[in-house]
Amino acid sequence: MRRSQPRRASSLPPRAEKKKAPPLPRLPRGARIRAQLTVERLREAYPAATELAHENPFQLLIATILSAQTTDKMVNLVTPKLFARYPTAFDLAAANPAEVEEIVKPTGFYRVKARRIIAASRKLVELFGGEVPASMEGLLQIPGIGRKTANVILGAGFNQPGFAVDTHVIRLTNLLKLVSTRDPVKIERQVCSMVPPEEWTGLSLRLILHGRRICIARRPRCEECILNDFCPSSTTRPKPGKR
Numbered sequence: 001m002r003r004s005q006p007r008r009a010s011s012l013p014p015r016a017e018k019k020k021a022p023p024l025p026r027l028p029r030g031a032r033i034r035a036q037l038t039v040e041r042l043r044e045a046y047p048a049a050t051e052l053a054h055e056n057p058f059q060l061l062i063a064t065i066l067s068a069q070t071t072d073k074m075v076n077l078v079t080p081k082l083f084a085r086y087p088t089a090f091d092l093a094a095a096n097p098a099e100v101e102e103i104v105k106p107t108g109f110y111r112v113k114a115r116r117i118i119a120a121s122r123k124l125v126e127l128f129g130g131e132v133p134a135s136m137e138g139l140l141q142i143p144g145i146g147r148k149t150a151n152v153i154l155g156a157g158f159n160q161p162g163f164a165v166d167t168h169v170i171r172l173t174n175l176l177k178l179v180s181t182r183d184p185v186k187i188e189r190q191v192c193s194m195v196p197p198e199e200w201t202g203l204s205l206r207l208i209l210h211g212r213r214i215c216i217a218r219r220p221r222c223e224e225c226i227l228n229d230f231c232p233s234s235t236t237r238p239k240p241g242k243r
Contacts, residue, residue, distance in 0.1 A: 024186055027194075028177040034230055035178050035194040039203055041226045046209045048202030050156045052076065057132035057157035058124070059083055062092070062117050064152055065144045070107045078106055089130040092121035116144040134158045148184065155201030163188050163200040168211030175215065175233040 051072040054060040059079065066075045082103050086092040092100070100114040107113060120142050124130055132153065133139055139150035151162030165184040173179045179190045195203055214221050220235070228234040 024190055025179070025181050027190060028180050031178050032194050034176055035191065037230055038176060038178070038207075038227060039195060039199050042206035042210060043202065045226055046206040048205050050152060050205055051209075052156075053079060054157075055083075057134075057153060058089055060157045061120065061132055061142070061145070061149075061153055064149045065116050065120060066104060066107050066113055068113070069109055074107055078104055086121075089121040089124040089132075092118060093125045095121075119143040120145065132157065134160065136162075147188065151188075151201075151204065155204065159201075161197035161200040162204070163192050163195075164204045164208075166208060168208045168215075169204060171217060172207050172211050172215055175231065176227065177232045 050060070052060060052063040052067060053076045054063055062082070063075050063079050066078065082100075085099075085103065086095055095118055097114050097118060100118060101110050104110045104113050104117075123142050124132060127133075127141060128138065133141075134154070134157075136147070136150050136154065139145050139153060140147070145153075148164045148166055151164035154160040154162035155164065165187050170182055170184065170187060173187055173191060174182065178194070179187050181187060181190070191203070192200055210227075211217075214225050222228050222231075222235045225231065225234065228236055229238050
């Protein structure tokens with residue numbers, strides 16, 4: 001009687017299973033209609049532009065990193081001197097950190113920010129020949145760049161669809177009941193499922209502007225808001241015959 005031979009362990013590595021994206025929360029009732037109205041109304045009121053002054057994707061990337069915990073206006077006061085001294089990623093990658101700190105000091109957290117923009121520039125030189133990559137995958141390899149910043153750069157720097165989710169976007173999408181989550185990745189996925197790609201960048205940038213100018217966190221000016229006739233969180237409604 002022949003003995004059965006033990007099975008030989010396969011030398012091939014196990015097949016890696018693709019990670020499934022976590023399920024999204026259910027959209028609030030009427031979210032798709034409100035999303036469409038929001039796109040249309042904000043398009044009439046605001047440009048699809050970032051308030052960070054820049055002439056190319058590299059300048060936008062650096063300015064976006066500097067914009068953390070400060071205003072775009074303050075960043076715009078600092079970057080002309082910074083880019084005059086270090087116009088390319090190669091220049092900033094080789095910069096003296098102390099000199100960079102002195103230039104970016106008005107933006108706050110200047111030591112950390114100086115290290116970050118120098119590290120980002122070195123990675124651009126190392127991986128991309130000093131050029132800013134025009135893809136999410138490439139941008140996420142740069143230190144200090146997350147999905148929010150990457151989407152801003154894709155949209156405002158390369159005119160590619162990208163929905164950036166910052167604190168204003170989190171707040172407004174929930175107030176408008178477009179979403180029922182505060183998770184930035186889930187908000188991005190849900191809004192992008194309701195809005196055509198050509199509107200992603202514009203909607204994100206306009207929500208940010210609207211959050212800064214009208215729907216202010218501590219004192220929302222609902223009576224002046226062009227969305228107050230359908231916003232579930234509005235404290236007022238327009239007079240009959242007026243939007």
